[in-house]
Amino acid sequence: MTSEDCVAVCGGTHGNEMSGIYLAKHWLRDPMELQRSSFAVTPFLGNPRAIEKCVRYVGQDLNRTFTTEFLSSTEVEDEPYEVVLAREINQTYGPKGSAQAFDFMFDLHNTTASMGTYLIVDSEESLLPMHIPCPIYLYKLPGEETYSINSVAKAGLGREQLGPQPQQVVRADLFSQMRDIIACALDFIELFNKGTVFPAFEIEAYKITGRMDYPCYPDGEISAMVHPKLQDKDFLPLNPRDPIFQTFSGEEILYEGNTTIYPAFINEAAYYKKKVAFVKMEKHTFSIPGLQRD
């Protein structure tokens, strides 16, 4: 990092996740609390049209649009708004994978799941975010291309995920938590820039292994809800034969896996469309090497 380093902080990549939207709007009015001596911070709104309508997205999910396919596409008539937007964001804060790209990008999200505060990182190889003092989960499936807005910067740093909060609502308690974590992460970069040595350490983190779909009727409608014993139990162990669903008629459906997993994004509103009830996580211990500025 140098004093020309640039950090971007994005709210409203999903236009109905209000903590990041109201934080980014606040920082655009009054950027003072983002200032640090060793780098510049730029707040911005990810998806202005979706924010205006208070929906997740207008044409397609912006946070799945930062792939080579979309970023290298040429303009065509009637393409989704988010494809145009992704190319624009890539020009401003990237281009992805280039030397001109912003150094870091934080992206602020909410979930309706009871997940508390987590930093979503692609993999344990992203050394710098692994050192930030915040619970971590690793979200990239093996072989998957990066697709999220923060992949435009040199170090994605991560999505910050906070819940439970309903879509279209801002809760003051979660707003303060999100503000505190961003302050902490910016302080961390400041310390790093000023030469602080961060020693090697071991960390427990959750790593995605797959997704669990809702059961459905033959016509494709979901036929069951998240079981009351699983609801709000994000990151707690789920053992073989534990109940995971309750059908609308009242029957229990049990977990058929052979090993203990740690579900996350349990009953996330935005995942109903894809019929995903939760994501399956494993808990691992990672040895993270020490970190010091070159």
Place this chain on the structure above:
Amino acid sequence: MTSEDCVAVCGGTHGNEMSGIYLAKHWLRDPMELQRSSFAVTPFLGNPRAIEKCVRYVGQDLNRTFTTEFLSSTEVEDEPYEVVLAREINQTYGPKGSAQAFDFMFDLHNTTASMGTYLIVDSEESLLPMHIPCPIYLYKLPGEETYSINSVAKAGLGREQLGPQPQQVVRADLFSQMRDIIACALDFIELFNKGTVFPAFEIEAYKITGRMDYPCYPDGEISAMVHPKLQDKDFLPLNPRDPIFQTFSGEEILYEGNTTIYPAFINEAAYYKKKVAFVKMEKHTFSIPGLQRD
């Protein structure tokens, strides 16, 4: 009531309030649990197009469209979908105010506010719902015309309101509560029909007196959130000089009223559009006369 009495139960008047939607869909597949010996029950989906899109409404709020103005309007090109729908629902379950109208209609709603389970009734003069063993609040402002879907039936009976639940999400615990209350209300009508005498009693209930708007910047954007000390405190006393808002810069805003009120719908997602932070309620004791079938 006679054995030809008809009761309608509606889910999905707002297309993103999922408890009632999944309950109505379940009853449409399997209506058995709605059956009673002394009357017929018809489940239906209020706003199918909004349910399909998982939004509150498509053109305008269906649950504000059952006024004389809309119901007596003649078809015109490009009118909102919900105006057409309201006339159709009025034909099927009404007409409002006529002898052919359904006897009762329950309408099932969720809120993102921590309101628990409440039956919303127009006023204390609606004798039958006042006898149903469920907490009650009275929602009609003085002089206001009835505008909600259940006003089509002879006795609106009330909206059932359940929360907190995010929009677009179904929680198994709230689903069961809603199912239980409808079962209880149908049992109550059955007992009434069979001649049970319900004695006079006194009841405490909440009555709306007005609405509290969010503070705004000069450009119209909201400038504050519900204060953390007020969040989730629906129906608890709010006293003069208690904090009600926290600005995005961190200042407290206090309640300037002169008397204790009981806020409800605190931080309801759907009310942001109208910039309403909560509704103001007063607590009253009502003397409800006894009830027996003629």
